[in-house]
Amino acid sequence: MTLNPMITLKIDGVQISVPEGTTILKAAKDNGILIPTLCDLEGLTPYGGCRLCLVEVTGSPKLFPACITPASPGMEVTTNSDRLKDYRRTAVQMLMAERVHICAVCVANDHCELQALANQLGVDHVALERNFTREQIDSSHDFLVIDRNRCILCTRCIRICDQIEGVHTLDLKLRSKNTEVIMDLDESWGNSCSCTSCRKCAKVCPVGAIYIEGEPITQTKNRDVAEFITARRNRK
Amino acid sequence: MLKAFEDAVKEFGVENICKVARTGCIGTCSVGPAVLVDPGDYLYQCVTLENAREIVQKHIVLGEPVKRILYNNEGYFQKQQRLVLRNAGKIDPTRIQDYISVGGYFALAKCLATMTPQGVVDEITNSGLRGRGGAGFPVGQKWSLVARAHNTPKYIVANLDEGDPGVFANRTLAEADPHAIIEGMLIAGYAIGAQKGYIYIRSEYPLAIQTLQKAIAQAKDMNLLGDNILETQHKFDLELRFGAGAFVAGEETAILVSVEGRRAQPRPRPPYPANQGLWTKPTLIQNVESLANAPLIVLNGWAWFKSFGLPNCTGTKCFSLTGEINNPGLIEVPMGITLREIVYDIGGGISNGKKFKSVLVGGPSGGCLPEPLLEAPIDYDSLKKVGAIMGSGGIVVLNENSCMVDTARYFTDFCIEESCGKCTPCRAGLARVKEIFDRITTGEGELNDIDILEKASEYISNASLCGLGQTAPNPILTTLRYFREEYLEHIVDKKCRAGVCFKNEKAEE
Amino acid sequence: MSAKKTRVATVWLSGCSGCHMSFLDQDERLIELAKKIQIVHSPIADVKEFPENVDVTLIEGAVANEEQLEMLKKVRTRTRVLVSLGDCAVSGNVAALRNSWNNSDMAVLERAYKAPEDLQAAIPNMVPKLLIKARPLHEIVKVDFYIPGCPPSADLINYVLTELLSGRTPSMEGRAKYG
Secondary structure, X not given: OOOOOEEEEEEOOEEEEEEOOOEHHHHXXXXXXXXXXXXXXXXXXXXXXXXXXEEEEOOOOOEEEOOOOEOOOOOEEEOOXXXXXXXXXXXXXXXXXXXXXXXXXXXXXXXXXXXXXHHHHOOOXXXXXXXXXXXXXXXXXXXXXXXXXXXXXXOHHHHHHHHOOOOOOEEEEOOHHHOEEEEXXXXXXXXXXXXXXXXXXXXXXXXXXXXXXXXXHHHHOOOOHHHHHHXXXXXX | OHHHHHHHHHHOOOOOOOOOOOOOOOOOHHHOOOEEEOOOOEEEOOOOHHHHHHHHHHHHHXXXXXXXXXXXXXXXXXXXXXXXXXXXXXXXXXXXXXHHHOOOOHHHHHHHHHOOHHHHHHHHHHHOOEOOOOOOOEHHXXXXXXXXXXXXXXXXXXEEXXXXXXXXXXXXXXXXXHHHHHHHHHHHHHHHOOOEEEEEEEOOOHHHHHHHHHHHHHHHHOOOOEOOHHHOOOOEEEEEEEEOOOHHHHOHHHHHHHHOOOOOOOOOOOOOOOOOOHHHOOEEEEEHHHHHHHHHHHHHOXXXXXXXXXXXXXXXXXXXXXXXXOOOEEEEEEOOOEHHHHHXXXXXXXXXXXXXXXXXXXXXXXXXXXXXXXXXXXXXHHHHHOOOOOOOOEEEEEEOOOOHHHHHHHHHHHHHHHOOOOOHHHHHHHHHHHHHHHHHHOOOOOHXXXXXXXXXXXXXXXXXXXXXXXXXXXXXXXXXHHOHHHHHHHHHHOOOOOOOOOHHHHHHO | OOOOOEEEEEEEOEOOOHHHHHHHOOOOHHHHHHXXXXXXXXXXXXXXXXXXXXXXXXXXXXXXXHHHHHHHHHHHHHEEEEEEEOHHHHHOHHHHHHHHOOOHHHHHHHHHHOOOOOOOOOXXXXXXXXXXXXXXXXXXXXXXXXXXXXXXXXXXXXXXXXHHHOOOOOOOOOOOOOO
């Protein structure tokens, strides 16, 4: 494997050198600067949907998703301006208002990335009116359960099912606020003939939308699984 | 109608001097069916079956136009400049011979015979043509990006997924002059080195699909598509791809995945389609209106093209003019024309003697502009400055009976339904914004709501992934900017001056 | 003690009283607090009418019925600084779970009083009328500060109170924890 040439950029005023082609997110993370994310997960292709990792680049009025924008030489990136913080708080509020996110009764309480982000960003209330949805809960599978009311449509489950497990049981249907994660051609999970019951979707779900019945959440959640498998596969 | 004229022509025995033909749309929607008599561009309006005989008898046989039913609105065409729509209504779109007889495919021949691909790109670049799909990216620059990309094969995707409500410019073009699109794609293919093109057209346009299919078959028969075009080495093949009714599929990255046969969801750029497009190969995505300009530029030269419009924004633009206006229709005007000229000179002013209130420029995610801004010239930058967009070229004129709060709510609703559901601001944000509108228009609004609206709109336009989300709050932002007092009336006085809102409440009482 | 004590009230709406428990969990810090504040109304103090001129009111619970709605509006007019205490006040929380159902007021009453196999099944008529939806406080009145948590930790309550009493704005970054 040939190494890409190194490039130098500035993130939050810190001079950083990374191999060409590295995303801003990765460059920042490797140098101890954490940019909030929800849909991104190392080991899976970036999605660019949650918009939490937006950063400012000096000289451009636009905002860039750090998970997908490659670092370029001489770039000056700001990850934590007041505007970005404000935008992140707005994004978290919009997600919390979108479906039923009541932490007190959620299986992923204390192990939820949305909850953790709200904490980190100081989202002490949701100014927008909360929407109480009645999406379908599917517990027809032997042990995997999906509660679509808690889904934030990050598509991590879909991507890991497709890219790591290679099955593509999960996908999306419909659009706008009606978008749903479905199994096969909108089968119930128990009737899905392609699902291998590998549990990876539950492991990487950032919230409590997909979980394993009867198993403590601490045991289920293993969000590094994609990175781990990808790294092992690339080692050959 | 066609038969009535044919019968009349037979009856008066003038078959040898008069040919009756079906054409595409002439653009005067309000006075159809319309009949055009050439030479002289005599346009008859609201023609009935009974009129057919009269027109043939008096006009063709005796040479006296029937003044009574002649289209009497000179202003409608006077201020227009028909380049792209030059053949609309003048030729039979189902006959390639008609297109060739008015100079069609000459530009292609000129390219193949006398120009290098780079020469074609330069010609387009010098013309200053900008993308007509709404964003206004310089077309020449796009072509040279794809031409320079190393990867092969290269593709062209013509965007005919005209999803905006009340917009029908591309449709008319495809129905009235399909070969202009095909020739534009052939020229682009030659310039960038692509041998395969797709026209992505929405399934809701059956007539346009039919016309294009026929045109493609004819072009293949005449060896204008396929291998060894015009006995040169140039190859180009064309296919239609049908949309499944999603507005967002018109977005340039969403259209690519949709052509590939997957769920139309935009993806972030970079990588740009010019480098990694269809099946990760370099791809040129261009609105059909931009493509239809190409033959003209090649044939007449970039300097000629620059004589239209403004120095920094050349050429013409098609607009679908609708709403509370006397002459709705499809128009093509030079860049730099003012909105006032469009609304009053071409559009003939507000219908039913009502008062002008606002004009929405740019489709459902355009901006609602007030009376004073009617002096604004139409070009990409000026429109952006006042909060509107060129967009798909939809102009909706609203009169005093329209409530601006309700208008903003209506168009937001459209964008909510059409959001692909991928990114947070557009999917989750717009839906919450709608709830605020629901509150304001039913009398439950609070002053605080205006702040939330403004903040959320700013966030959605800055943080959304694609053009849909980025422009979706435009109607909200412009109505808040120019018609704020109406919001205040709704919230404080619980009053709607147009009498549109609060209706549900009254019905319940 | 020369300085006048800050007049503090606490109110209990649709909640489980867990937030009040958490308030009491401040333990010995309550003694410190008592030097600066005076509790003028609280479910654990026998005061019938909510007093005028209250400096700070902490409200636990969502607004779920008409009595609570009236109470909240009254509290707002008589309080300088209103604080939503706990998830129910901040987000509706468990009380608002019923909002997923249409006409959720009737749905819960029927479920509670009619679904059990009881010969005398009947919805009681002497309780205050339920609102169609249980709502967080800030959807009804202006709320100045929020202390999320189910319940919020005693430390967090203490932190916010201390900051407010010394005239500072509490920062919730890293502190706002739902659930």
